[in-house]
Amino acid sequence: MLVGREDELATLGGLVQDAAAGRSGVLCLHGPAGVGKTMLLQQAAAQAGGTVLHARGVESEAHLAFAALAELLGPVLDLRDGLPAAQARALGSALALEEAAPAAPFAVASAVLGLLAAAAEDRGPVVVVVDDLQWVDEASRSAVLFAARRLDADPVAVLLGVRDEEGLDVAALDVPALALGGLDADAGVALLTAAHPGLADAVARRLVADTGGNPLALVEIPALLSAAQRGGEEPLPAQLPIGRGLERAYGRRVAALDPPAREALLLLAAAQPGDDAAGLARHLVGDGALTAAERAGLLVLDASGATFRHPLVRSAVLAAAEPAALRAVHGQLADQPEASPDGRAWHRAAAAIGPDADVAAALRDVGVRAQTAGAFVDAAAAFARAADLTAAPDDRARLLLEAAAAALVGGRPALGRELLVRCEQVARDPLVGVDLRALRARVDSRSGQPEAGADGLVAEAQALPDDPLRAGAFLLEAAAIDMANGRMRRMVQRATRARDLAAPVAPPVAALAEVLIAEARMALGESAEADAVLEAAHEQLLAYQPGTGPPEIVAMAAQSATWVERFDRAEALATRLVAVLREAGLVAELVYPLGVRALVQLRLGRLQRARADATEAVELGDATGFETALGYPLGVLAEVEALLGEDDRCRAHATRCAALAESMSAASIAVYGHAALCLLELGRGHPGEAADHGLAAERVEARTDVDESAIVRYLPNLVEALWRSGDEPGAARRLAVLERHAQRPGHTWAAGAALRLRGVLGPDEEVDDWFARALEQHDPAERPFEAARTRLLLGERLRRARRPADARRPLRTAVAAFERLGATPWAERARVELRAAGGPAASAGGPAAAGAPGVEELTPQELQVALLAAQGQTNREIGAGLFLSPKTVEHHLSRTFRKLGIRRRAELSGALPPT
Incomplete structure (x- = not known):
């Protein structure tokens, strides 16, 4: 009976109704055991008029990869063939519907998203109910949550139930949540009166108060009381069984049964998906045992089989079982012919x-099967248990090593560290020891200790004089870590050693090392030599395929190309890399390359495109927990938002970028956060605050070996902020650094910025010459923002030199350029100067030139969808690439057409920002 839950039921019903109207939604109900989550979820599902998909986590099944997913998706698996081939294959492999095939970590999650969307399109609204999520296997839980977060315009409602205090952090699920408390006094009394007629009112109210209104306790406790206690003639027990106390109360009921009934309950409690535990119980102990458990209020028997009245009953049965009896039951279940290979192995x-x-x-x-399907945490559990059952120390150590590696790939470095400690305790083979220490170094590098991780990899490489391939791979990995922490000279040394070791035995590894060396040398200011190496490697990098090396090296090559203004090369590399990673379903690996492509778009003045790429990178980084790559796109996104005038978002993302990078000792990345805040405050006319942030960026960068101002372009902003704050000597010292960098090839940006700043700091009679030379460096087509900034400063400088008539022309041009870019703060600054110079106060151009009217109103995801649609991709192709459902893609396109004032896809190309 459901009483006192009208508000909660209305909330859930609203999600179900939204699904019927074509809008997606997700909600997680959470609370203590017995608070009524299951009944609410069932009641909400009963209101649904379409397809209901249901799964429930079971504590004894939590180690079975994709067990819950198989239960959940069973009714709609006939639609699998309509998914993109890679997704259909990944899902089929995960659910043992076809031969196992390697899958990317998030390929199954993408397939779940696609299958739910297909079911909604084919069969109407879909309601997904996953109860006891805390006991759902890791692979299934991750897939369901990934899909739930990315559904938008599909008729799908996802309803989740989580029991508190069972180890699952509801806040970390990153979905809307509703805490479920006990019933109020009136509702609690109404429930008691309905379930137990004749209960004294005073007793009922005391029970509600003492149980906190827990519905399960209210239904169950009166049956444990004497007639005198129920009537109020005798006092109630001092401590009532609530929560885990109810489990003990159920345990007493179990203990009161005869042995056959207890054996039947134990068979059911130990069962796993695919087991016919009820049939086995009937065969071994007879139907009477099951009916006895039903009479005791522990089981529900119906046409679908036997189910426990509440999960606490299962827990009580297992807790009360003698170890020998439990082992015997598992042995009986393992001998069932219906048992799956995985289930049989766990039973054994x-x-x-x-x-x-x-x-x-x-x-x-x-x-191995779980790992192949992308269920790495579940694979780690299987490897670890296999180690427990292995006698030989080194064989056990190898299994623990496999378990730790799987945990690391699955995003659980803390678990990986625990498994490595166990491995170290038993390992005897020196080679196992090498792999153990190398893996510990990787765990360190991915859990906030990159320096320790890199040093560990180098130490292991030095311990392998007879294995140049492995030693070279270790050194290459250590060198890549140095890019984030800014130790460029050490990066060159390590990558050079890796190249020399690998060249005779593994030329591809040596080639990647050569690219890393060039990238480090570029950051050290050796622009010409490094650029020649990267240019020579361009075709090889452009042909990159997943599995042939770390994609980060290719993305880093694209990023390095922007420093010397090889934007065509940078964009080609980044775009190709993003495309192949999308096609392969490598969601986490997209984070850094998308950030790099956002940087390219930013440098070319395509602010909306830059925001779209950077936003997607951050969203995917959060969705996959790939924090080691997240700092970079956060910094790029903050810089874009600074230009667009989105102050609050900029501050939030810049602060998070710097904090995350500092926590991982990634000084080179932290600079981006401080630099974005410097740019933001300068654009808002706050030179003191801008100088503070610029100096913070300078201090962080001083902890690195970097000698390249084009990596994070904060130096001209710092010079200008210091000058405006009255610190001309400080501005002049930093301008000298910028001028030194401007002498390098491919540094017209630095040259133009240095020349305009010379015009700012110089005497009035030299203004025209300095700024004319600066504008020669800034091609408005390739560097529109820099050209506009130069004209803004020229106008300011001319007005200060009492030449207002001369100032108005560059200021008008600057206003128009900033407005075309959507750089709102800078456009406002230029308008203020123009008014002061006697020019018109009205807008000089408006944002329409950035594309059709309405482009600035598009969300980042709408712009991503529109850009791919403009290239001729179908909704299904776009959805597969962006990890969205086709219906969501259609929804985004509809809103995009409305905002842009167009009606057909053919009109998109002319309405969007230029490429």
């Missing part, structure tokens, strides 16, 4: 008393 493991080589081998196979 639970039945084992000591080491068992056959069971360990079967469990390792389970881990």
Whole structure:
């Protein structure tokens, strides 16, 4: 009976109704055991008029990869063939519908998103109910949450239930949540009166107060009281069974049953997906055992089989079982012909008393299958349990090493560290020791200790004089870590050693090392030599395919190309890399390359495109937990937002960028956050605050070996902020650094910025010459923002020199250019100067030139969708690439057409920002 839950039921019902109207929604109900989550979810699902997909986590099944997903998607798996081939194959492999095939970590999650969208399109509204999410296997939980977060315009409602205090952090799920508390006094009494007629009113109110209104406790406790206690003639027990206390109360009911009924309950409690535990119980102990458990209020028997009245009953049965009895039951379940290979292996493991080589081998196979399907955390559990059942120390150590590696790839470095400690305790083989220490170094590098990680990899490389390939790979990995922390000279040394070791035995590894060396040398200011190496490697990098090396090296090559203004090369590399990673479904690996492509768009003045790429990078970084790559796109996004005048977003993203980078000792990345805030305050006319942030960027960069102002272009902003704050000597010292960099090839940006700043700092009679030379460096077509800034400063300088008539022309041009870019703060600054120079106060151009009217109103995701549609991609192709449903793509396009004032896809190209 459901009473006192009208508000919660209305909230859930609203989501179901929204789904029927074509709008997606997700909500997580959470609260203590017995508070009524399951009943609310069931009631909401009963209101749905379309397809209801249901799964429930079971504590004993939490180690079975994709078990919950198989239960959830079973009714709609016939639609799998309509998914993109890679997604259909990944899902089929994960659910054992076809031969196992390697899948990217988030390929199954993308397939779940696609399948839910296909079901909604084919069969009307879909309601997804996943209860006891805390016990759902990691692979299924991740896939459902990924899909839930990215559904938008599909008729799908996702309803989740989580029991508190069971180890799952609801806040970390990153979905809307609703905490469920106990019933109020009136509702609690109404429930008690309905469930237990004749209960004294005073007793009922005391029970509500003492249980906190927990519905399960209210239904169950009166049955445990004497008639005198229920009537109020005797006092109630001092401590009522609530929460886990109810589990103990259920345990007493179990203990009161005869042995056959207890055996039947134990079979059901230990069962896994695919087990016919009820049939086995009938065969072994007879129907009477099940009906006895039903009479005791522990089981529900119906046409679908036997289910526990509440999950606490299962927990009570397992807690009360003797170890020998539980092992025997698992052995019986393992012998079922219907058992799946994975289920049989886990049952055999639970039945084992000591080491068992056959069971360990079967469990390792389970881990391999899970790993192949992208369920890395579940694979780690299987490898670790296989290690428990392995006698030989080094064999056990190798399994623990496999488990730790899987945990690391699965985004659980803390678990990986625990497994490595266990591995170290048993490892004897020196080679196992090498791999162990190398893996620990990777764990360190991905959990906020990159310096320790890189040093560990170098140490292991030095310990492998007879294995140049592995030593070279370790050194290459260590060198790549140095890019983020700014140790460029050390990066050159390590990458050079990696190249020399790998050249005779692995030319591809040596080639990647050569690229890394060039990237480091570029950051050290050796522009010409490094650029020649990267130019020579361009075709090889352009042909990159996943699996042939770390994609970060290719993305880094694209980023390096922007420093010497090889924008065509940078854009080609970044765009190709993003495309192949999208096609392969490598979601986490997209984070850094998308950030790099955003930087290219930013440097070319395509602010809306830059924001779209950077926003997607941040969203995917958050969705996948790939924090090590997240700082960079956060910094780029903050810089874009500074130009667009989105102050609050800029500050939030810049602060997060700097904090995240500092927590990981990634000084080179932290500079981006401080630089974005410097730009923001300068654009808003706050030179003192801008100087503070610029100096902070300078201090952080001083901890690195970087000698390249084009990496993070804060130096001209710092010079201008210091000058406006009255610190001309400080401005002059930093301008000298910028002028030194401007002498390098491919540095017209630095040359133009240095020349305009000379015009600002110089005498009146030299203004025209300095600024004329600066404008020669700034091609408005390739560097529109820099050209506009130069004209703004020229106008300011001419007005200060009492030449207002001469100042008005560059200021008008600057206003128009800033407005075309959408750089609102800078346009306003230029308008203020223009008015002071006697020019018109009205807008000089407006944002329409950035594309059709309305472009600035597009969300980043709408722009991403529109750009791909303009290239001729279908909704399904766009959805697969952006990890969205086709319906969501259609929804974005509809809103885009409305905002742009167009009606057909053919009109998109002319309405969007230029390429």
